[in-house]
Amino acid sequence: MKKILGKSRIILALSALLMIGAFFVPIWEIMMWAPQYPEWLHMYIWLDDITGDVAIINGLNHYIGMKHIKVEMFPEFKIMPTIMMGVIAFGLLMALIGRRIAIWAYLLVLIAAGTAGLVDFYLWSYDYGHNLDPSAAIKVPGMSYQPPLLGSKELLNFIAYSGPATGGWIMAVSGLMVIGTLVYEYRRKSKSIAL
Template sequence: MKLSKRKGLLILTSAVLVAVSFFLPMWAINLKAPFIEKPLLVEVYPLAGVVGDLQNVNIVNHYVGLGRIDPASMPELVYLKFVYALLLVFSVAAAALNGSGKRFYLVWGIYIVILLGIPIYAYLWMYDYTHTINPEAPIKVEPFDPPFFGVYRIANFDITSYLGPGFFLPLAAAILQIFTALRWRSSEKH
């Protein structure tokens, strides 16, 4: 089967978008307080896992009984690599199947489910984290909903958390594919 030039380009673009995302943060939280010179930044990378000023976050968290964030004891960070590998496979497959109707939509659908599953899982993890509070902590807090996405101004802290390019690049690949699929289909019709 001879690959058309534009399909080749689509496969390449999708693969590159997903592959590049391996090295970029998929989620980040930035915590700014007046007494901290540099804001605390914690990022989740598909390959590198949780990166950032964890020590300080942990120091602060232990006062209120939030668990210790230790990348070494988070199996999901291992899975995350495979999930992204899977994303790469599915994005290439979907690109290759682009224009072949149902099969494309099936693969694309699985791809999008996996992709959206990542932040959903992360949110649930965070939810669990902020609802599992050590009752012996020096300062009592009620469980709370995690600041997962958006800008928060709380007490003297400015918190910004956002999905990063590690999420949006694979999403862009998916959008590109659905967009091309629709275009190619309509161009076939005419």
Template sequence: MKNILPINRVLVFIAALLMVSAYFTPLWQISLWAPQYPEGLNMKIWIDKLSGDVDIINGVNHYIGMKHIGAEMFPEFTYLIYVFGFIISIGILAAIIGKKWLAYSFLGLIVLLGIGVIVDMYLWGYDYGHNLDPTAAIKVPGMAYQPPLIGYKELLNFLAYSGPDIGGWILGVSAAIMIVVVVLEWRRKEVRSTMNQVPSMGKS
């Protein structure tokens, strides 16, 4: 059968609706702690903007020659809202129509989006931490300040953390729901295939 089960259509719809949260919650966060900032500094990355202690972080990073952080550093802000809208539309369409290929495409797009975000964050962090101003007040030979992709990392007297924020975790839940849907549909297909291979009773 080329249609998914009604219960799985509901799950696909829930997964698509959860992705709408990306428009209202931060997707990623970068935090810094140091003796002079025991309460921590936090920058949140949304689908189309930055928030948090961006100005203070810029002031601190200026001394070691790091680039000024601003929305202009993230051209993704100009098109991510449309990328998310397209993927959400595919998910809702898959839930309404119930076609397997649409449901599988929805999961594939979520996975590609996740990979794209991770790669993009790494490339941004590499450029931000390696391309330093040679005239900076503080220079440590051979030192790079690339923030961690995910997790914690010590940078001079700072402890840096990078990882998903509320919106990022919700997107992870959407992906997990879709993985469950795909697994259930594959198991259903295997069960049907096995039943078709078993000879009917009464036949010689």
């Protein structure tokens, strides 16, 4: 079994511990701009909550028959903190094991969790943007209002933007730390062979 260096184990542990920060900041943000909202409308998604200008966005979206966004519509919020804690614990465990295979396992868990999050977000946003109340006041033929998964998109008079918030960036840095450790360990190995 390929043992890794002590400093690699420390970085792995730090990457896991860093993600504790994601409990205290939003992980994702959706922003909306329209001429009459020059200050942008913001919606922040946390591990277990939605905050920001949700009431204003709901008020606007009801004209086109979109559902009211509220915390209860996301059962995910009940399990996401637990999953997050699991990922952190798994990361610490892998640091303890301290083998190359453990880095791989940790990285795969991270990617799986991230991908699952994005897929879940996409499926919700598809339903939110397409499943419209047929009695809405404004019906534009052929128009749906799914927010972008990532980046920006024009939706009627709004420009909508979706992207990671601080918590998302923390997770990204954690992921990069794990990838970096993996790369370092492989390069160290190949160097030692060359010697």
